[in-house]
Amino acid sequence: MRALDWEVLEAARDWLRAGAGSWLCTIVSAVGSSPRPLGTLLACNERGEQRGSLSGGCIEDDLLERIAGNTMPAGRAHLIPYGVTAEQNERLGLPCGGRLQVLVQRLQADDTDWLDALLLALSQRRCLRREVNLHSGQTLLRQVAGFAPLVLTVERLIQTLGPRQRLLLVGAGQLSQSLAELALAMDYEVLVSDPRERARQQWQGPRVPLIPGMPDDAVREHITDPHSIVITLTHDPRIDDMALMEALASPAWYVGALGSERTTQKRIERLHQLGLSERQVQALHAPVGLDIGSKTPLEIAVSIMAQLTALQRRRANQ
Numbered sequence: 001m002r003a004l005d006w007e008v009l010e011a012a013r014d015w016l017r018a019g020a021g022s023w024l025c026t027i028v029s030a031v032g033s034s035p036r037p038l039g040t041l042l043a044c045n046e047r048g049e050q051r052g053s054l055s056g057g058c059i060e061d062d063l064l065e066r067i068a069g070n071t072m073p074a075g076r077a078h079l080i081p082y083g084v085t086a087e088q089n090e091r092l093g094l095p096c097g098g099r100l101q102v103l104v105q106r107l108q109a110d111d112t113d114w115l116d117a118l119l120l121a122l123s124q125r126r127c128l129r130r131e132v133n134l135h136s137g138q139t140l141l142r143q144v145a146g147f148a149p150l151v152l153t154v155e156r157l158i159q160t161l162g163p164r165q166r167l168l169l170v171g172a173g174q175l176s177q178s179l180a181e182l183a184l185a186m187d188y189e190v191l192v193s194d195p196r197e198r199a200r201q202q203w204q205g206p207r208v209p210l211i212p213g214m215p216d217d218a219v220r221e222h223i224t225d226p227h228s229i230v231i232t233l234t235h236d237p238r239i240d241d242m243a244l245m246e247a248l249a250s251p252a253w254y255v256g257a258l259g260s261e262r263t264t265q266k267r268i269e270r271l272h273q274l275g276l277s278e279r280q281v282q283a284l285h286a287p288v289g290l291d292i293g294s295k296t297p298l299e300i301a302v303s304i305m306a307q308l309t310a311l312q313r314r315r316a317n318q
Contacts, residue, residue, distance in 0.1 A: 004041075004051075004052055004187065005040075005041050005052070005161070006119070006122060007051050007052070008024075008041040008042065008043045008051045008052040009024075009041070009043070009115055009118060009119060009122075010119060011043050011049075011051040012024050012043040012051075012107060012111075012115060013112055013115040013116065013119065015043070015045045015049070016107055016108075016109060016111060016112050016115070017112060020045045020046055020047055021045060021046035021067075021106075022043060022044070022045040022046075022106075022107045023043070023044050023045070023063070023067065023072075023104055023105060023106055023107060024041065024042075024043050024104075024105045024107055025041070025042040025043070025044065025054060025063060025102050025103065025104050025105070026039065026040070026041055026042075026102065026103045026105070026157065026159065027039065027040045027054055027100055027101075027102055028079070028101050028102065028103045028150065028152045028157055029100060029101040029152055030099070030100040030101075031099040031100070032083075032099060035054070035055040035056060035059075036053065036054055036055065038149075038150045039150045039159055040052070040053070040054055042054045042060060042063070044060070044063055044064055044067065045067075046067055046068075048064055048067075048068065050064065054102060059082055059102065062082075063080075063102075063104070072104065072106070073104075075106070075137060076105065076106045076108070076136065076137020076138075077103060077104070077105045077106070077132060077133070077134050077135075077136070077137035078103075078104055078134075079101050079102070079103055079104075079134070080101065080102045080104055081099065081100075081101050081102075082099065082100050082101070082102065083099035083100060101152075103132065103134075103152075103157055105132060105137055105139075106137065111139065114130075114139045114140075114141050117141055118130070118141060118161060121141075121143070122161065122162070122163055125162075125163040125224075125225050125227065126143060126162070126163070127143070127144050127145065127146055127147060127160055127161065127162035127163075128141045128142065128143055128144065128160070128161055128162070129141065129142040129143075129144045129148070129158060129159070129160050129161075130157070130158070130159045130160075130161055131156055131157070131158050132156060132157040132159075133155065133156050134154070134155055134156055134157065135155065144160060146160075146162070146226060147160045147162055147315075148160045162227060163225070163227050164187060164188065164189045164227070165187075165188045165189065165227055165228070165229060165308075165312075166188070166189045166191065166222065166223070166225075166227060166228045166229065167183050167188045167189065167190050167191070167228075167229045167231070168191045168192075168193060168215075168218060168219065168222055168223060168228070168229065168230045168231070168247075169190065169191070169192045169193070169231055169233060170193050170194070170215045170218075170230065170231065170232040170233060170234060170239065170240060170243045171192075171193075171194055171199070171232065171233035171234035171235075171236075171239070171240075172192050172194040172196070172199040172200050172202070172203045172205075172210060173199065173233060173234070174297045175233050175258070175297040175300055175301060176192055176205065176233050177203070177204060177205030177206075177297070178205075178297040178298045178300075178301040179231070179233075179300075179301040179304060179305070180192065180205045180206050180208055181205060181206055181301075182301050182302065182305045183305065184206055184208070186305060186309075188229075190206075190208045191208060191209050191211060191218070191222055192205075192208055192209065192210050192211065193211040193213075193215040193218035193219075193243070194210070194211075194212075194215070194234070194239075195212065195213055195214050195215065195239060196239075197212070200212065214239075214242055215232075215239060215240075215242060215243035215246075216242040216243055216245060216246040218243070219243055219246035219247050219250055219252075220246055220250075223246075223247060223250045223251065223252050224250075224251065225251055226251045226252070226253050227253070228250070228251065228252040228253065229252060229253070229254045229255075229256075229308065230243060230244075230247035230250070230252050230254075230255050230256070231254075231255075231256040231257070231258070231288055231304065232244055232247075232256070232257045232258065233258045235258065235259065235263075237267065237270065240257060240267075241267070241270055241271065241274065244257060244267075244271060244284065245271070245274055245276065248271070248276055248280040248281070248283055248284060249276070249280060253315070254285060254308065254311065255283060255284055255285065256284070256285040256286060256288030256289070256304065256307075257284060257285070257286040257287075257288055258286075258287065258288050258300075259286060259287055259288075260287060261287065263287075264286040264287055267284075267286065268281055268284070268286075271284070285307070288304055288307070289303030289304040289306070289307050290303045290304075290306050290307045290310070291303070292306070
């Protein structure tokens with residue numbers, strides 16, 4: 001789940017409470033090029049306000065024009081296709097050949113109940129499945145263990161919503177600063193752990209929590225669900241190995257470590273000596289990131305975020 005999605009859901013809830021006619025819009029299918037991924041959310045109201053985005057602005061403008069002109073289809077839920085004709089592509093600026101469907105759900109006062117429940121679950125880092133009946137427009141929530149691909153049938157939309165990815169970086173050096181910048185821009189929650197007070201004092205990266213103490217304690221405290229990532233970046237085995245021991249036994253879906261092939265082999269030997277199983281050690285992504293020939297901190301950060309993106313897309317489609 002993205003922080004922007006949280007803002008969309010919260011805005012929709014607050015508008016309803018204020019008595020404003022509101023709609024929640026979701027991209028539910030796409031063929032060819034799509035300006036946003038499946039499941040992207042937009043909220044808009046009768047005052048012309050919006051939160052979120054489904055495109056570069058063209059689809060949003062069309063939806064607001066329909067609301068202002070009172071030309072939205074009747075009913076609490078309906079599908080609106082975009083990109084069906086060449087004329088529509090030209091008028092709306094959709095990518096060439098791209099087609100998508102948007103589920104537009106007209107919200108009513110009783111929808112505040114499930115919006116409240118959903119926002120509470122997300123604040124507690126729990127996943128919920130949102131099921132929208134396409135005939136009645138009613139929404140049901142079901143708690144689920146993890147994310148699943150969006151499903152659209154003739155009767156309902158089934159969408160999993162859950163917490164943002166939490167990224168714990170071990171080491172407050174220059175690479176962590178570059179990686180934190182990129183991760184925040186890509187909507188990750190970022191934490192930085194470093195027991196070295198001087199390293200924390202010299203942090204020049206974005207404003208993120210800087211956690212003192214040993215990183216294994218930070219892993220135990222903050223890596224508590226499968227929507228979490230741990231990456232060690234200090235080059236100091238006294239720091240990195242302690243974090244990796246905990247991280248590889250934690251629910252984190254990705255654990256990575258910076259270092260050369262030679263450094264990685266020595267690290268693997270130490271982890272075996274520390275009692276980690278072969279399965280746990282095999283889960284380590286090291287050297288961390290894609291092999292793109294990166295040398296500078298920013299290039300390495302790009303390679304790491306590229307690998308995380310590729311793996312997340314693969315997991316989402318399984």
